[in-house]
Amino acid sequence: MSRVNHLDIPDDAYDFRSRCSIARSLDLIGDKWTLLIIRDLMWHEKSTFQALQRSEERVPSNILANRLKRLVELGLVGKTPYQDRPVRYRYALTEVGRSLEPVLLSLMAWGHGNLGGGQYDPSTGESKLPS
Amino acid sequence: MSRVNHLDIPDDAYDFRSRCSIARSLDLIGDKWTLLIIRDLMWHEKSTFQALQRSEERVPSNILANRLKRLVELGLVGKTPYQDRPVRYRYALTEVGRSLEPVLLSLMAWGHGNLGGGQYDPSTGESKLPS
DNA sequence: TAGAGCGACTTGCATAATGAAAGTGACCGC
DNA sequence: GCGGTCACTTTCATTATGCAAGTCGCTCTA
Numbered sequence: 113m114s115r116v117n118h119l120d121i122p123d124d125a126y127d128f129r130s131r132c133s134i135a136r137s138l139d140l141i142g143d144k145w146t147l148l149i150i151r152d153l154m155w156h157e158k159s160t161f162q163a164l165q166r167s168e169e170r171v172p173s174n175i176l177a178n179r180l181k182r183l184v185e186l187g188l189v190g191k192t193p194y195q196d197r198p199v200r201y202r203y204a205l206t207e208v209g210r211s212l213e214p215v216l217l218s219l220m221a222w223g224h225g226n227l228g229g230g231q232y233d234p235s236t237g238e239s240k241l242p243s
Numbered sequence: 244m245s246r247v248n249h250l251d252i253p254d255d256a257y258d259f260r261s262r263c264s265i266a267r268s269l270d271l272i273g274d275k276w277t278l279l280i281i282r283d284l285m286w287h288e289k290s291t292f293q294a295l296q297r298s299e300e301r302v303p304s305n306i307l308a309n310r311l312k313r314l315v316e317l318g319l320v321g322k323t324p325y326q327d328r329p330v331r332y333r334y335a336l337t338e339v340g341r342s343l344e345p346v347l348l349s350l351m352a353w354g355h356g357n358l359g360g361g362q363y364d365p366s367t368g369e370s371k372l373p374s
Numbered sequence: 375t376a377g378a379g380c381g382a383c384t385t386g387c388a389t390a391a392t393g394a395a396a397g398t399g400a401c402c403g404c
Numbered sequence: 405g406c407g408g409t410c411a412c413t414t415t416c417a418t419t420a421t422g423c424a425a426g427t428c429g430c431t432c433t434a
Contacts, residue, residue: 130299131373133351133360134282140358144273144421151265161382168261172422177383198430200381208357215353218345220264226339227271229264242262275392292411303393308412329401331410377434384427391420398413404406 140186141212145171146179150209151216153189155234159202183209271317272343276302277310281340282347284320286365290333314340 128136141147152158152167165176180203183189188209194202213234223229232239259267272278283289283298296307311334314320319340325333344365354360363370 128358128360131361132279132282132299133354133358133362134347135279135300135354136358136360137350137354138275138278142273142275142278144269147269147273148263148266151263162380165382168263169266172424173383174385174423175421178420198381198428211357212353214349215346216265218349219268222343222346223264223266223268226342227259227264227267229259229267230262231264293409296411303395304412305394305414306392309391329399329410375434377432379432380430382428385425386423388423389421392418394415394417396413396415398411400410402407402409404408 137215140188141215145169145175146183147212147216147219149176149179149183150188150205150212153203153205154210154213154216155232155237159204161201161203164203188212268346271319272346276300276306277314278343278347278350280307280310280314281319281336281343284334284336285341285344285347286363286368290335292332292334295334319343 126139128139130136141150148167148169148171149164152164156167158164158167161173161176161180164180165171165173171179180189180191184191184203187206190204190206191201192204193199220229220231224231228242230239230241257270259270261267272281279298279300279302280295283295287298289295289298292304292307292311295311296302296304302310311320311322315322315334318337321335321337322332323335324330351360351362355362359373361370361372
């Protein structure tokens with residue numbers, strides 16, 4: 113059970129572009145949707161496919177399915193059935209997934225300061241919308 | 244000269260997906276290459292097209308040209324000629340561009356802790372490579 | 375027992391982005 | 405002239421994105 117890292121990624125399963133930590137991170141989460149899905153799982157109590165699909169940005173269902181599958185394979189998200197007949201699933205961040213919170217916070221701070229975006233306070237659940 | 248934010252983006256020039264700061268940030272820098280270019284400008288003294296092209300990850304020249312153009316338009320990077328005959332350009336982060344450093348640092352920390360990537364210390368210029 | 379509906383996807387298909395490779399144009403030194 | 409450097413462009417095949425519609429299992433109501 114030799115692993116190259118702390119995730120479920122087996123040796124040789126993922127060929128990173130380089131040894132740079134930033135490049136490796138971007139290989140996994142460097143796109144327009146993945147971190148928004150993680151945001152909703154982290155702070156907005158969205159745990160089902162349906163709920164995640166109804167986020168403000170309206171992620172297309174095929175992209176959402178693809179990203180969730182990927183995140184589960186990578187070990188950032190867990191998927192467990194919460195009922196049978198018909199089977200329905202709940203998604204939740206793993207500890208490794210939750211450890212992305214500082215990345216979300218720094219992106220939020222930058223966007224709030226420079227792009228006029230809203231700011232969300234995870235501790236209170238309140239958000240200040242832009243003027 | 245009404246602006247919607249602190250960048251050179253005029254009102255209506257950029258239609259963000261949503262008012263979420265994270266979504267807005269990802270609209271600008273949410274891809275596999277942009278933050279690597281910013282990393283090189285920020286920490287690795289790369290300032291010419293040629294130097295940026297020769298980074299470890301080997302960004303394709305058309306992508307590099309596209310991203311630099313975009314970053315200049317957005318006001319994250321400045322472009323100035325440093326010689327005529329023939330004209331040659333130097334790229335450098337603006338203050339807004341430099342303010343992305345915490346984002347790079349948090350991504351680096353996450354990748355270092357979870358993906359076995361190397362860690363770079365901007366203050367000393369030294370990097371610890373993965374085992 | 376025949377729909378109607380829900381949740382979680384999947385499929386089809388057109389458009390857009392990516393990336394490898396080669397090409398262009400200004401100039402300089404030999 | 406001739407080769408080389410730098411800063412890009414262009415071409416074109418491959419891949420990703422995204423809208424819309426469809427599927428599948430099952431339950432609930434008429």
